[in-house]
Amino acid sequence: MRLILIFVFTLNLFYGNAWGDESKPSGVFVNFIQFEGNTLLDHDTLARRVPIGEGTILSREFMRLFAEEIRGYYSSQGFHHVIVHPDYRVRDGIFTIKIYENQERPENPQKAYREVQRMMARDNVDLDFDAVKTAVRQVMLAYQKDERILAEKILRQRENILLYNSLQLKEQRERVLAIMALRERIQDQMNMLIVRMRENATRRLEQMNIIQSYLDSHKEDDLTLPYLDTRQEAKFLP
Incomplete structure (x- = not known):
């Protein structure tokens, strides 16, 4: 597994740009790999399994292969229940591989x-x-x-x-x-x-009732006025 990984990694390092567009790399630049959660095996031992030199461009597929290589190495050392996950979020050129050794x-x-x-x-x-x-x-x-x-x-x-x-x-x-x-x-x-x-x-x-009563009272006054002859009305005219 390690030989295959190194072979594919070398091809990607030297001929990767010839297989695709040079202006659009298929991964991110990584110059350091760190491990989280490892207590059974130290950092240097694990880092020797996934060498990257002074840095290279890694795709998600290579990150997954690196994690598989670490898990395989744990298994070769007798730790068959270790869980290894790659963290694809590379920050400042640091690629993190998370290791869970709880079952071991x-x-x-x-x-x-x-x-x-x-x-x-x-x-x-x-x-x-x-x-x-x-x-x-x-x-x-x-x-x-x-x-x-x-x-x-x-x-x-x-x-x-x-x-x-x-x-x-x-x-x-x-x-x-x-x-x-x-x-x-x-x-x-x-x-x-x-x-x-x-x-x-x-x-x-209430106001409407007052107005209505007022109108009713004036209407009764108009009806009770005495009848005046037109000739008598003329006397009162100037």
């Missing part, structure tokens, strides 16, 4: 002992019984510390989520109370407006 953490002394044996075989180191026992204890303590840190991180995240939810509920409750208060003010104003409209209507009705 030893949960008992037997797994820790096998982990120490793998490390001894990898580094070609021969330790006596006391040194192996100390190494097993250190491995278990290291992973217990990681588990404790992870548990504290999850607890903080849950607390932050609960705090955020409580703040959201408080904000929503305040909004509901504000809306209810606004509705009450609007209802009070509408009631006052209705009362004023009724008062105005009553006042106008």
Whole structure:
């Protein structure tokens, strides 16, 4: 796998521009690869599996192949449950490969002992019984510390989520109370407006009744006027 990756990478490095448009590279420039989450294998060991020299242009396909190479190397070292994901968002020329080793953490002394044996075989180191026992204890303590840190991180995240939810509920409750208060003010104003409209209507009705009574009284006066002859009316004319 590594030989194929290096061969394809070399072809892309020297002949990549001849296969496509030189003005439009098919990837982004990367001058450094960093690893996140690796504790079983150090950075230098992993970086030797995906050499990029002083920098090159990597496409998404090559980023995926690099991640597959790292996962394959983990598997060759006995870590078959490691998850590797490439982060395609390259920032300042830095390509990040995220590694999740949670499934490989030893949960008992037997797994820790096998982990120490793998490390001894990898580094070609021969330790006596006391040194192996100390190494097993250190491995278990290291992973217990990681588990404790992870548990504290999850607890903080849950607390932050609960705090955020409580703040959201408080904000929503305040909004509901504000809306209810606004509705009450609007209802009070509408009631006052209705009362004023009724008062105005009553006042106008009274005025209309007064006018109507006045007109009726004058109409009766007109009907009770004495009949005057036109000749008698002429006497009153100047």
